[in-house]
Amino acid sequence: MTTSISSVIKKLLLLFLIFAGLYFAKDFLMPLSIGGILATLFLPFSNWLEKNKLPRGLAAFICLLVLVVIFASLVSILTWKISELLNDVALIKEKTITTGTRMQEYIFNHLGISVEKQSQILKAEQPSLTNIMQSTLGSVSYIVTNLILILAYVFFLLYSRVHIKTFFLKLTVSAQIGEMEKVLRSATNVSQQYLVGLSKMIVCLWVMYGIGFSFLGVKNPVFFAVLCGMLEIVPFVGNITGTTLTVLIAALHGGEFSMLGGIVITYGIVQFIQGWVLEPLILGPQVKINPLFTIIALVLGDLVWGIPGIILAIPLTAILKIIFDHIEPLKPYGFLIGELETEKNETSFMKKIKNILKINV
Structure with a gap:
């Protein structure tokens, strides 16, 4: 019993x-991991x-x-559309000021905090321009450095x-070289197929969101x-962040409640x-991780590496599973x-649907 407890503690x-x-x-492992996963995509x-x-x-x-x-094409598309959005800066600023004034009045009427006091609190909480510039320059420098390292x-x-x-094969005993080659091949394939599947799903989301937002009359x-x-x-x-931003900007542009509700409904339908x-057909065959450990992997990824850790959590966990297996x-x-077991049954069901529809993903 003592030996068992000692083993668990170790x-x-x-x-x-x-x-x-x-x-x-x-700072060392994060760009290396991203570079490794992207490299498998181009193998x-x-x-x-x-x-x-x-x-x-x-x-x-x-x-x-x-x-x-x-990468440059995606950045260019976003920059082009952001520049169109910036043409409405004056309108957005006006709407923001109006909304802020209404919020101040609401706080004064319900909490009894004067407008002057609210302004003092906001000024005390606002970071200085110097701190904002230092933070921005630091972030840009960090992103550029890591981007160069990744490339x-x-x-x-x-x-x-x-x-x-060859290095990994040299570390392996002769009797297990075949097994090691299988592990390396499977690990490479799972990250490669995950990225391809994710890219296909993003394109599908572009189409569905584009149709939904255009039908609702959302600007841009x-x-x-x-x-x-x-x-x-x-x-x-x-997706929640993107939809929230869409609702907020649409509201600032004077979107009616029906439009804002339509955006939320579009999000629900797309999800x-x-x-x-989409996920069972496109990602299901590549990433065989149950929902509980998907969430655990995302939380741990965020704790260890932040947002890049969340992005890398799924493919790295899938690779780890292959090694464990x-x-x-x-x-x-x-x-x-x-x-x-329920997921395996769902996967079999989706395979039947895929065969009926003759979808090659």
Whole structure:
């Protein structure tokens, strides 16, 4: 009994040390993880280029250029739409002032706090312009530095992937080399297929939100559709944030209650289609993690690495499950975070629907 308790304590201590290491090494591990997952996305393209007699270095560089073009295109679309939105800054400012005045009157009438006192409280809580500029410059510098690191990791991981694979095989005993190759192949495929599936789902969300917002008469429907779809990379929180921003901006533009209610209903319909149709068909086969551990992974990802941790939580947990499933002492943990029996039945049902509709995703 004492030995069993001691073993549990050691495992909990090891788990704590792992998460502590992930937290304190996030500046190193976070861009490396993002670069590694993005590199798997371009593996088929890189292999195709190399099969067509291109040197590996050139193939990796072309993949890097494609990634930069995709990223720049998305930023350009958002910037273009944001510039259109900024044309209404005067109107939004006027509406904000009017709303703020009404809120101050409401607080005075119901809480007895004078407008002057409210202004003093707000001024005391507002950060100084210097602090805002320092924070902004620090954030921009941090993002640019990590973006450069991610691009460098994508290139060098693609270029040296055979060398890295050989390293892992050299660490493995001869009898288990086949199993190690299977683990590496499965881990690469799951992150690659997750990103492809997520991209397909985001495009579907763009279309559905675009149709819904256009039908409701929302101003700049394409921008808000793209925004809500792009925020899907942050599970659960992203779509809610995008929809909330859409409702707020529509309200500031003088949208009627019917429009605001329609935006919320559109969000509900899209979420229903996403949860019951798109995810089982597109993401279900790739990410076999039960809902409980999906949420746990997201919470831990946020605690350890913040928003990037939330984005990386699902693919990294899926890779971890593959590793658990191929190591005998860790198989119970792979079973614990894997699909529930009800989910397996739902997956089989969705496969039948997929075969009937002849959807190739």
